[in-house]
Amino acid sequence: xxxxxxxxxxxxxxxxxxxxxxxxxxxxxxxxxxxxxxxxxxxxxxxxxxxxxxxxxxxxxxxxxxxxxxxxxxxxxxxxxxxxxxxxxxxxxxxxxxxxxxxxxxxxxxxxxxxxxxxxxxxxxxxxxxxxxxxxxxxxxxxxxxxxxxxxxxxxxxxxxxxxxxxxxxxxxxxxxxxxxxxxxxxxxxxxxxxxxxxxxxxxxx
Amino acid sequence: xxxxxxxxxxxxxxxxxxxxxxxxxxxxxxxxxxxxxxxxxxxxxxxxxxxxxxxxxxxxxxxxxxxxxxxxxxxxxxxxxxxxxxxxxxxxxxxxxxxxxxxx
Numbered sequence: 001x002x003x004x005x006x007x008x009x010x011x012x013x014x015x016x017x018x019x020x021x022x023x024x025x026x027x028x029x030x031x032x033x034x035x036x037x038x039x040x041x042x043x044x045x046x047x048x049x050x051x052x053x054x055x056x057x058x059x060x061x062x063x064x065x066x067x068x069x070x071x072x073x074x075x076x077x078x079x080x081x082x083x084x085x086x087x088x089x090x091x092x093x094x095x096x097x098x099x100x101x102x103x104x105x106x107x108x109x110x111x112x113x114x115x116x117x118x119x120x121x122x123x124x125x126x127x128x129x130x131x132x133x134x135x136x137x138x139x140x141x142x143x144x145x146x147x148x149x150x151x152x153x154x155x156x157x158x159x160x161x162x163x164x165x166x167x168x169x170x171x172x173x174x175x176x177x178x179x180x181x182x183x184x185x186x187x188x189x190x191x192x193x194x195x196x197x198x199x200x201x202x203x204x205x206x
Numbered sequence: 207x208x209x210x211x212x213x214x215x216x217x218x219x220x221x222x223x224x225x226x227x228x229x230x231x232x233x234x235x236x237x238x239x240x241x242x243x244x245x246x247x248x249x250x251x252x253x254x255x256x257x258x259x260x261x262x263x264x265x266x267x268x269x270x271x272x273x274x275x276x277x278x279x280x281x282x283x284x285x286x287x288x289x290x291x292x293x294x295x296x297x298x299x300x301x302x303x304x305x306x307x308x309x310x
Contacts, residue, residue, distance in 0.1 A: 001232070007240045013252065070248025071287070072241050204247060 007078075011142040014072060017065045018193025021145060023057045024134070025190050028183025035176025064194065068201035085140045089133060123164070126175060127157020130182065145193065149186050156182045222308075225270060226301045230255055231263050235290070235298050238273060243289035264288065272297055 027050060034046045074082075118125055131150040138146030160178040226235055233253045238244060250260055267273045272294030276287045290298070 001236060003236060003240060006236050010237070010240055010252075066245075067283075070245045070251055071285075072244040072248050075240070075242045201251070 008142045010072065010074075012144075013069070014074075015141060015143045016193075017061070017069065017197045018145075018190045019057060019060050019064065020141070020143060021149070021190025021193055022060075022187055023053060023190075024137075024146075024149070025183045025185070025187030027053060028130075028179050028186060030183075032176045032178075032180025032183050035172045035179060037176075064198065067203045068198070082140060086137065089136045089140075121161070123157050123161040123175065123178060127154050127161075127178065130157070130179075145189075149182075149189070152185055153182050156185065221304045223297055223301045223304075225266065225272070226298060228263075230259065231267060234260070234263055234267065235272070235294065235301075238288060238290045239295065239298055243287050246286040246288065249288065267294070 030046055030050055034043065130153045134146045134150040134153060138144060138150065157178045160174075160181070164174055164177070226232055230253065234249060234255075237249060237252050246260065246264075249255070250257065253260065255263070264273065264275065268275055270293075271291055274289050274291050276289075278285050278287070
């Protein structure tokens with residue numbers, strides 16, 4: 001008996017409901033809509049909705065998951081480790097790379113060749129970063145489905161790069177489109193997972 | 207097998223906590239060891255034990271103070287939450303060590 005295996009199995013069981021997938025998909029949809037349609041004065045509203053995401057997630061867990069699958073509370077050490085790892089990934093890979101490197105330093109008139117190169121293939125790099133975030137999240141939380149979404153992200157961003165043929169400096173609208181498509185696909189697959197979870201585990205008395 | 211070898215190995219086997227060694231209880235202890243707390247339904251799903259079977263094993267583990275059972279109501283439904291006590295955690299660690307000693 002390997003306790004590490006039991007720990008991993010516990011995590012997989014915890015995320016079997018598919019709510020994490022819907023949550024991630026929803027975030028991508030919101031970000032995509034924000035990038036494509038929202039004017040800067042409404043951006044705060046989008047940020048508030050994104051910030052409220054975890055509250056909806058916890059409520060959905062209480063309503064859908066716990067009455068069917070039972071409740072478990074991970075150890076404090078495990079919860080802290082998960083939060084720190086996730087925070088590091090989002091902060092360092094997501095924020096610094098997406099906003100710092102691609103948008104703030106991407107001045108095409110006076111930019112070093114590397115920045116120009118990154119700007120030219122912006123959509124592909126953004127797709128890779130989204131894929132890395134999903135892959136790392138899958139690794140940390142032991143949710144294998146996120147590996148699938150990571151591959152889908154690369155495919156969606158690559159397809160958009162080839163189809164939209166973006167200019168050297170990519171606009172927010174163009175970046176928002178693959179985010180939105182990716183979000184719709186992940187949410188749809190997540191919703192399917194939620195339905196299969198509900199069918200697999202009927203509500204039971206505890 | 208010679209008498210001499212049995213004399214050497216028997217004390218080792220006597221150190222095994224037989225209450226934990228039973229497969230179903232070992233599974234319950236292991237699942238509770240990796241979490242802070244879990245409820246009855248979660249353990250039923252994970253271990254595959256029936257309601258009555260799990261209740262019986264839980265009572266035995268509670269009697270020796272290895273697990274703590276808290277009963278409450280959530281949305282007018284009864285909820286039984288379990289967690290490993292410090293005594294239980296220590297006993298499980300000792301059990302793991304004694305098993306490692308046997309198989310080294």
